[in-house]
Structures are given as structure tokens and as C-alpha cells.
Amino acid sequence: MIDEIRQFLLGSLTEMKYDTDDVDDDTPLGPAGVDLTSLALAELAMRVEDGFGVRFDEDEAQTVAVMTVGELCQAVAQRVRAESAR
């Protein structure tokens, strides 16, 4: 599951024209790492929602903004598991 999510995120970032050559689980999504702007984070969240059916609400944007790639993978996996347990 985590591998699938990671692959999805990296593929999305590539499609969004971000350089993912040096991106790994420890890379922050924000300025110190991938450097996603607020609109790019919003797009990534929409792609995740489209791909995995889980949603990050507006009030969670700040939380996602300070995550690393690995932390976002975990957060998505957690929500997918919670959804399927319903």
C-alpha cells in the first residue's frame, strides 16, 4: 500500500512538473524540499482524493504543508484503511 501511494505521489509530482530526482520519504513537501506552493498542495490533495478516495479538508492544509513525502504516504494509507474499515 505505502509503495503504491509513494509511486502515485511521485508520479503526480512529475506530472505537475516538479523535479523528483532527489525526492525520498524524508523530503519535506514545503520550501525546504519539493517546494510546493499552496495551489500545488491543493492539486496534490485533489489527485490523492481522485486516486484513493480520501480527502484532506481545507483546515488540514497547514498540516499537510509541513509533512514529508513519507509522512503524507502514511497519512493517506491511514485514511484508506479507515475508509475500508467502514
Place this chain on the structure above:
Amino acid sequence: MTSATVTGIGLVSPVGTTAAEVFEAVCNGRSGLVRPPEGHPLHGVVDAAGFGPAIDAASVIPATEARLVDRSIVIALRAAEDAIGDAGIEVGRDVDPYRVAVVIAGVGGLQTLTEQAVQRSQRGRLGVSPYLLPGTLPNMAAARVALRFGIRGYTSSIGTACAAGGQSIGEAMRLLRAGEADVVVCGCSEAPLFPTFADGFGNALALARGWSDPTAASRPFDRRRNGLVLGEGAGVFVVERPEFAAARGARRHADVLGWAATNDAYHPTTPRPDGSSAAESMRRALRDAGLSASDIGYVNAHGTSTRAGDAAEAAALRGVYPTQTPPVSSTKGVTGHLLGASGVVEAAIAIMAMRHGLLPPTHNLDDPDPACELNHIRKQPLKAAVNAVLSNSFGFGGHNVSLVLGR
């Protein structure tokens, strides 16, 4: 009244991306109008259209933001880059960033908005990009220019349809005269070549139709004209307070001497047939420039090739010049109608005409319509030393804008 100095010109058009290229095309009848090729969304929708050159969005804005940005914004940025480069001005080094203004007009990113509306209806909320608004809003061309060049003064757009480009130059003059800026980056950008917009013009009976030769479709003032040909393009000028331009040793293309705007108050799309409001726009622009009608050596007409528009403009010109008009031409026979952007591209053509002492003809004006009787320039460019020119731009909504430019 004080004039404003044009120090930079940047163009994107179906007949070139420099003032010299565009001027050569309109003088020699090198048409930029083609039948949309098979596979293009406009194929079979219009008989002719004027396409600008391909420009990669990522060449003017960061690649990460370039995936959803309307072409009108992309070509505005390219024209602005060229105009600012031509003016040789660096914001921050040569001018206080707060003393530079940007006024880029146009209808905004309607093609991208339309495509997103389709996505919304097919995929729901997730079909709509978070980049929709920065990629389409009509102020975003001006905002992107400000962002790209670190310009921090007055920034705006103008929405007066096909009069908007001319009006952006007038607005620049107003800002300079009011002392609100030393430099204004002004112009207009339009990207109308998609089916919904074209059908809007076509269903309003405004488009040229029935032409097997696309280069014959736009024929201002001709007896056989039956509508306009849509084109895409952008035109941007850098204009400065004359003292400011002189102090920094800027090269001077020409001066904007005066301008005026009026409204027909007649109908949303049909021009007032007697041309009285358009005539008043010209008279007021001449008065603003401190010139009399006889000082004008060339008129670059709006002349879109519609039945009603060309006749009304001819009536307006005859109102200003009851005996004999100056030499008149519309260059849209070659360029097509770039909507709001035409006002800037045509002001550039008028500047080139003054510089070279050569007045471009109206392409395809084979048989002048008696309802459009004017002192037409036909077939060949006319050699004439000209010190002042008048350029008209009229738009849906009854907007009339006239500019007076001088050498």
C-alpha cells in the same frame, strides 16, 4: 496637454512578432489568415482565422504553473517581455518599482474557462483545477507581468471588448499625465480561437463566411465584405513621461499626443449608423492632442470588414472630414481582427507608417463600397511624409476609442 513617449513595442500576431515584420506584411499584403487545418477545433467552424506563433507557456512562467494557463496570458507575457526589452528598461535599476504601472486589457482566459466547464460537467468538483482562477481571470495578464518584472505600482485590466487595447494606451497616458507613474506597460492580449467563442461571433452574424480562399475573407470597406475574421494576438507598449524617457536616454519610437473615448449608447453590438459618437471620439482625441483634423496624415481605421461597422466608421470619418479625409486604411485585411489587441498592433503599424513615410493599403479592397466612401489606400502602399496619425478602435458595447500619435 502633455504627451507620452512610446519607448518599447512588443507584438504577437498572425503576421509576425516584431513591428517591422507586421509592417512589412500589411504593406505587401502578406496575409496571416488561413483555413483552420483538419484536426484543429476550429476546422469547419470558421472559413478563416489568424493564428499566432506557438509559444510554450513554460518559456514565460514557471513550468509548475504553466499546465493550466490561458494562451491570452502566455502571449501577453511574451509581448511584454519584448516591449520591456525593446525599451531597454530595468525595473528597480532604471525606475522605482512603485512608479511603474501595468495596464493589460482583454477578455481573459475564456478558452481555458470553457474547457474547465466541460471538465466540471464530466468529472464534477475534481475536474476543476486549483489553477483555474490564476490561469483565466482577466487581470492575470497584468498581474503576471507585474510579478515577472517586479512592478509594484498601479496594475489593472480594461474590459471594453475590441476597444480595450487602444484604451489601455489612453489609460497609460492618463496615469502619466496625473503623475501616478513614470512608466506604464500597457496593451492587450486576446486568444479567441476556440469553437464556443467563434460560434458566439458566428451566430451573431459577425463572421466572414462563404470564402474558399481564407486570405480573401477579411475585406474592410469592400462591397463584398460579409464579416470579420478572428485572429489571436497581443500588443504591449512601454510608454513613459517624456522627461523621464529623455533623462534616461531612452530611444523614442513615437509620442502618444492625445486620446478620447465615447460610447454609442445605441445597441449592445450594432454601431450607431451615423457614426456620431465615433466622430466625437476622434474630435476629442484631436482636441486632446492640440491638433486640428487637417494635421492628421493617415488614419488607421478600425475597419473590421463587417457590413454595419465599416459603414458606420466611414460615416464617422466623413463627419470629422466633410470634404476629404486623410488617406485611410484598415490593416485587418491582412491580420484579421485581433479583437482588443488590434488597437495596440495597429498603433504600432501607425508608428511604423510615420517612421517610413509609407502608408499601408487596405488588403482585398477591390471594389470600394459606396457606403464606405473615403480616401482609401488601395492595392499599393502610399508614400507620404506624415507627422501625426489617428488610430480608431471600436468595441461591442458601443465603445469608441481614438488615439492620436505623432513622430
